[in-house]
Amino acid sequence: MPIPEYFALQDNRMPRIGFGTWQAADDVLEKAVESALVAGYRHFDSARAYENEAALGRALRRWIDGDPAKRKELFVVTKLPPSGNRPDLVPEYFEGSFNDLGLDYLDLYLMHTPFAFEHVPGDLHPKNPDGTMKVDHTTDMIGVWKALLKLKETGRVRHVGVSNVNEEQLRRLCAVEKPECLQIEMHLLCQQKAMISVAKELGIPVVAYSPLGSKALTDALAAKNGRVYPDLLKLPVVVKIAEAHKRTPAQVLLRHLLQSGAAAIPKSTNPTRIKQNISIWDFELTDEEMNALCALDKGEDGRICDFSFFPGMEKHPEFPFKKQ
Numbered sequence: 338m339p340i341p342e343y344f345a346l347q348d349n350r351m352p353r354i355g356f357g358t359w360q361a362a363d364d365v366l367e368k369a370v371e372s373a374l375v376a377g378y379r380h381f382d383s384a385r386a387y388e389n390e391a392a393l394g395r396a397l398r399r400w401i402d403g404d405p406a407k408r409k410e411l412f413v414v415t416k417l418p419p420s421g422n423r424p425d426l427v428p429e430y431f432e433g434s435f436n437d438l439g440l441d442y443l444d445l446y447l448m449h450t451p452f453a454f455e456h457v458p459g460d461l462h463p464k465n466p467d468g469t470m471k472v473d474h475t476t477d478m479i480g481v482w483k484a485l486l487k488l489k490e491t492g493r494v495r496h497v498g499v500s501n502v503n504e505e506q507l508r509r510l511c512a513v514e515k516p517e518c519l520q521i522e523m524h525l526l527c528q529q530k531a532m533i534s535v536a537k538e539l540g541i542p543v544v545a546y547s548p549l550g551s552k553a554l555t556d557a558l559a560a561k562n563g564r565v566y567p568d569l570l571k572l573p574v575v576v577k578i579a580e581a582h583k584r585t586p587a588q589v590l591l592r593h594l595l596q597s598g599a600a601a602i603p604k605s606t607n608p609t610r611i612k613q614n615i616s617i618w619d620f621e622l623t624d625e626e627m628n629a630l631c632a633l634d635k636g637e638d639g640r641i642c643d644f645s646f647f648p649g650m651e652k653h654p655e656f657p658f659k660k661q
């Protein structure tokens with residue numbers, strides 16, 4: 338059965354394949370965004386913490402070329418960085434993103450993490466002399482969420498949501514007002530079955546980040562922690578299914594996420610792969626193939642982005658990934 342290419346939001350729609358922009362240098366990103374627009378991407382995922390919003394904004398503005406109808410086609414997302422996680426700082430951090438992107442409005446603004454760094458002007462990732470993060474233990478996640486909701490009143494952002502929260506935090510946020518989007522790590526080895534079912538119950542669309550297994554991050558983490566991160570694109574089950582459909586492993590991974598009920602925001606700076614990652618609407622995984630892929634889930638053990646690259650962060654009272 339065909340699956341919808343968009344998630345419906347109030348007066349808006351979010352394309353279920355978006356373009357990731359993490360770990361892309363400005364000049365590379367500008368070219369990649371141009372390729373992505375030609376390939377048909379209209380959903381772009383950014384963050385203050387990626388420090389490349391200005392490059393994304395330049396490429397998008399060139400494409401929009403002053404035409405409000407073209408702006409309306411886009412769905413542009415960015416995120417409040419952990420150093421902005423205090424209610425009084427939200428407007429200032431939003432302003433920075435808003436100005437760098439240079440658009441008349443943003444579609445979605447996310448709280449990037451429930452935990453917080455200290456606010457150190459000019460340093461989005463402040464560290465202590467011993468290399469641990471400057472953790473802000475005083476953060477008020479609910480106060481920050483209310484400040485995000487207030488941003489909507491300015492008309493500069495149409496929707497607000499959250500990222501990297503756990504179920505308990507999500508329910509706490511919902512008691513104030515339901516986030517309009519939940520962005521979480523989600524891929525073959527970390528299928529987020531519990532969060533998908535909670536989000537479904539609450540009526541919140543889920544966007545899968547690191548959908549292809551985030552090779553750059555796994556390489557960096559493995560060099561530090563010695564853990565072996567399987568390459569999702571080379572898993573025999575994935576390769577076999579890709580061959581059966583005459584598709585690539587990446588297309589199978591993305592299709593699996595879509596058929597599992599999520600949107601996905603793969604990142605690539607290679608024009609061929611950029612095109613490949615959005616060309617996934619004309620084939621379908623069978624129930625048998627879905628079952629074989631779903632069986633590879635490792636749950637919490639499959640998580641890659643555990644924020645261990647922010648030493649000391651796990652001590653924050655809102656750190657989301659404590660093992661149960």
Ligand code: NAP
Pocket residue numbers: 356357358359360382383449500501520521545546547548549550551552553554570585587588602603604605606607610611613614642
């Ligand atoms: P990802 O999309 O899972 O993987 C990106 C890697 O896969 C890159 O090394 C890319 O290399 C490669 N790749 C892309 N398409 C491919 C294909 N068709 N075949 C083979 N390799 C392919 O990783 P990610 O960047 O971590 O996640 C995607 C986006 O999610 C990010 O860019 C960011 O926007 C968002 N994100 C959000 C959070 C959060 O905390 N909310 C955290 C992480 C990521 P090439 O560029 O060379 O193709």
